[in-house]
Amino acid sequence: MKLYYSPTSPYVRKVVILALETGLDAKIQRIPAATTPVAQNPDVAKANPVAKVPTLVTDDGLHLFDSRVICEYLDTLHAGRKFFPADASxxxxxxxQALGDGLLDAALLVRYEGFLRPEDKRWSDWADGQMKKVLGAMAEIEKLAPSFGDRVDIGTVTIACALGYLDFRFGDMNWRQKYPQTAAWAQRFFERPSVKATVPVG
Known part of the structure; x- marks a missing residue:
């Protein structure tokens, strides 16, 4: 299998953590592919009509995109504990997972507004509105964090990737001080080898 990826993408990180946790990483060739909303990567665009990472090309030539779809596909390829449970949970x-992805979607829009958009075209009300979504998601995660325990599934992995993105791009947010239950859970979860191996840099 081939995975088009960017090492700074939190959505890619979800896929790679699942691959590492399930032992599938050795079967996946990672292909670096820098892409932004205003600068598409031509190789990614050939494999994925929306030209985004992560994009997975399976051994039988199926092109999968969106981290949720890729993760659920990979979860069918191993015999271990499933990341997408089939029971009542x-x-x-x-x-x-939707909560973590929603946080990421909003945080990325804030990042794009302040980093990619020309300064004279930036809209502070837009960025503030997206940050309200981030804070709303964080408040909900804070309520849920005590129930996470030691679970490792697509929900906790996605939330960990979202928190990691806040560390990476929004370090001045100081979310650990404001959300102590979340911080206590993350301190344990971030010690997992798969999480340590995928910390974004750059």
Whole structure:
């Protein structure tokens, strides 16, 4: 399998953590592919009509995109504990994945507004509105964090990647001080080898 990726993408990080946790990483060739909303990577665009990473090309030539789809596909390829549970906990786990992804979607829009958009075209109300979504997601994660325990599933992995992105791009947010339950859980989860191996740099 081939994975088009950027090492700073939190969505790619979700896929790589799942691959490492399930032992599938050795079967995946990672292909660096820098891409932004205003500068598409031509190789990614050939494999994915929306030209975004992560994009996975399977051994039988299927092109999969969106981290949620790729992660669920990879979860079918191993015999270990599933990241997408089939029992009654499934909907709570998927909701947690949506919560983490929603935080990331909003945070990335703030990042793009301040980093990619020309300064004279930036809209502070837009960025503030997206940050309200980030803070709303963080408040919900703070309520849920005591229930996470030692679970490792697509919900907790996604939330960990979202928190890691805040560390990477929004370090001045100091979320650990404001959300102590989340910080206590993250301190343990961030010690996992798969999480340590995928910390974004750059």
């Amino acid at each position: 499934r909907w709570a786990v998927l909701r947690q």
